[in-house]
Amino acid sequence: MPMKDRDTGPTIRKAHGSGRWFPGTERALREDVAEAVENATLPAGGGRVVSGIAPHAGYAYSGHVAGHTFRAARDGAAPGYEPEIVVILGFSHSESFRGVALMDGDAIETPLGRAALDRDAADLLKRDTAVIVDDYERHIDEHSAENEIPFAQYAFPGVPLVVGLVNGHDEQVQHDVVDALRALEAQRRVLLIASSDMLHDSNYEHVRATDAATLAHLEAMNIEELKRTWRPSHQTLCGVEPVSIAAAFAASLGCKEGAVLCYANSGDDRPESRHEWNVGYGSVVFVVS
Numbered sequence: 001m002p003m004k005d006r007d008t009g010p011t012i013r014k015a016h017g018s019g020r021w022f023p024g025t026e027r028a029l030r031e032d033v034a035e036a037v038e039n040a041t042l043p044a045g046g047g048r049v050v051s052g053i054a055p056h057a058g059y060a061y062s063g064h065v066a067g068h069t070f071r072a073a074r075d076g077a078a079p080g081y082e083p084e085i086v087v088i089l090g091f092s093h094s095e096s097f098r099g100v101a102l103m104d105g106d107a108i109e110t111p112l113g114r115a116a117l118d119r120d121a122a123d124l125l126k127r128d129t130a131v132i133v134d135d136y137e138r139h140i141d142e143h144s145a146e147n148e149i150p151f152a153q154y155a156f157p158g159v160p161l162v163v164g165l166v167n168g169h170d171e172q173v174q175h176d177v178v179d180a181l182r183a184l185e186a187q188r189r190v191l192l193i194a195s196s197d198m199l200h201d202s203n204y205e206h207v208r209a210t211d212a213a214t215l216a217h218l219e220a221m222n223i224e225e226l227k228r229t230w231r232p233s234h235q236t237l238c239g240v241e242p243v244s245i246a247a248a249f250a251a252s253l254g255c256k257e258g259a260v261l262c263y264a265n266s267g268d269d270r271p272e273s274r275h276e277w278n279v280g281y282g283s284v285v286f287v288v289s
Helices: 026-038 059-075 119-126 146-155 171-185 204-220 223-228 240-252
Strands: 011-014 048-054 085-090 099-102 107-110 113-116 132-134 161-167 190-195 258-265 278-288
Touching: 026 059, 026 146, 048 059, 048 240, 059 146, 059 190, 059 258, 059 278, 085 146, 085 171, 085 240, 099 119, 099 171, 107 146, 113 146, 119 132, 119 161, 119 171, 132 171, 146 161, 146 190, 161 240, 171 190, 171 240, 190 240, 204 223, 204 258, 204 278, 223 240, 240 278
Parallel strands: 011 107, 048 190, 085 161, 085 190, 099 132
Antiparallel strands: 048 278, 099 161, 107 113, 258 278
8 A cells, every 4th residue: 555644645655675676774775776876887978868778686686787777877968968757667577468557656765765756747648548557556566667766766866757567569559658758758858767687597608698689689779670589488588568668769769779888697696506597687778969
């Protein structure tokens, strides 16, 4: 149930992943996020990051990769051109539905404090399509979008959020969501974060090779090939729909190629697990001049 300040007060959503996917105290969480963001190394070059991909595993596994995406978005924004709203799109690991389920309410609370949820922006996104709806129930115990929120709070303090889950491999959903994001972008500078891990498999070398091919498709912004290589039994990107939307939105704003900032495999940090299970994590951004 949402938390309210008063009987008639705002609706405050609570982060379900505190103490599970990321630290449950303000100090520990801030230290983890700051380390991941500030230690990220970026290639030379600039431009505004309009969308990016960040992983959503536990911070001990993928936090350092996610930090690259948020540092690039923060540091690449020229003064006066910082994001005015951050849209985070994840997906549901446990439920099947078609469209985008938005987290409604006035704010979401993590150990870093409350981040405002922008009702006006959400209403604009929903205005001309039936595939985007308010549906907080889909977010309960789902970590894919929520795990990006502390990074957004740290990198863009005070910037409001829209948080959604995208499901259904449907071209019309992608089209409608990109159109809705373009309508929002016409009024405010949008940073879109797509939450996704990469291949999960017991073969370490197979994960690395497959992920390298996927990252090449993202660099080329080849969305059709990205989707062609995906299937339920071989999920090259568990969040392929949010990622496809992020690339298509950037392309609609004139972006010609993606930039891979960081890649890691869970087996890199824990070699003893390579023969059991491996998950790939990638940081990619899409930049316009």
